[in-house]
């Protein structure tokens with residue numbers, strides 16, 4: 360059995376345009392048991408060999424089912440979750456290798472915007488205190504007058520009045536709190552903002568306003584974004600490029616337009632086939648892929664292609680024992696920047712390999728497949744819409 364780590368094919372385009380270069384990043388959490396002595400009895404392979412490059416000024420969207428490792432990868436880029444293996448090069452410095460004071464200083468360049476602004480903002484601090492905190496920590500609070508001016512500018516940039524400075528987080532609505540969270544991230548003049556589900560806790564009516572705000576700020580402050588989301592509509596709207604994650608690895612990466620126009624990996628095809636299309640004539644005729652089987656546990660990922668236990672195109676050879684690399688595909692009309700981790704993507708795209716009814720495969724705790732189960736005994740979700 361070969362289980363090669365997903366390796367990068369370098370992206371097309373000028374390497375100097377790359378702001379963040381993530382290479383071979385793994386984050387494995389030990390599972391410990393024991394009353395007196397903690398014994399490591401296994402690992403959660405939350406991120407298991409990810410390569411991606413984010414270019415200056417672009418928005419990179421990361422999508423995938425709950426638990427596939429999106430947030431852990433975001434935190435690994437900030438070194439909030441130190442990678443078990445791999446490097447995260449930001450402007451020439453390996454963030455993953457930094458510790459202590461050096462790491463604290465470099466963190467200024469990467470800020471995070473969280474899903475739930477209520478729990479990420481200290482309720483006992485006024486907005487002024489929340490915003491000044493980061494500036495002070497990074498030596499940007501030089502004198503009272505210029506700090507006050509900067510605070511007013513920040514609030515204006517996120518669409519809040521200067522009077523907000525003396526108020527506390529509970530005095531604002533959810534959307535306004537997220538604006539404060541964004542202002543706080545901006546206060547230290549970052550290069551990259553990692554926004555982890557930035558609008559999923561907000562009312563639908565407010566989501567678009569916050570997304571539009573992020574887009575406006577990108578130009579104004581020369582920002583690069585990594586946006587983590589499970590809402591494919593949000594990701595499509597905001598992203599230049601999109602990476603699709605499954606069980607700790609990237610399975611497809613392409614420009615947003617290419618990914619939606621021609622999804623190539625079986626998992627991406629299933630994900631997109633679960634998104635409703637407003638036009639009823641298209642909705643009735645388009646491809647619908649229902650996945651059988653549950654999302655395997657990241658503490659016991661299937662060998663070979665991680666998706667083989669649910670893939671309707673699974674083949675007898677390679678799929679169950681060789682992990683596919685993320686690679687450029689040889690399909691007419693497909694851009695070289697469109698990369699896919701599937702052994703059979705060319706044959707699937709040409710129609711040579713057709714989807715078939717696949718019984719879910721049960722993965723035994725020690726690894727290896729225990730074979731197909733009766734449908735009756737398997738109670739996984741029928742489609743990705745159920746799990747997203």
Ligand SMILES: Nc1ncnc2c1ncn2[C@@H]1O[C@H](COP(=O)(O)OP(=O)(O)OP(=O)(O)O)[C@@H](O)[C@H]1O
Pocket residue numbers: 388403404405423424425426427428429430431432589657
């Ligand atoms: N500190 C931790 N210790 C152990 N396991 C963890 C830890 N943090 C995350 N995990 C596990 O790692 C896996 C990936 O988690 P992660 O939060 O990155 O997923 P996600 O894709 O962001 O999911 P969601 O869409 O639900 O936010 C999950 O199985 C999770 O339980």
Ligand code: SF4
Pocket residue numbers: 624625626664665666667668670671672673674677678683700701702703704
């Ligand atoms: S065809 Fe094989 S390699 Fe491709 S996604 Fe399906 S299981 Fe994975």
Ligand SMILES: [Mg+2]
Pocket residue numbers: 429430431555
């Ligand atoms: Mg998450």
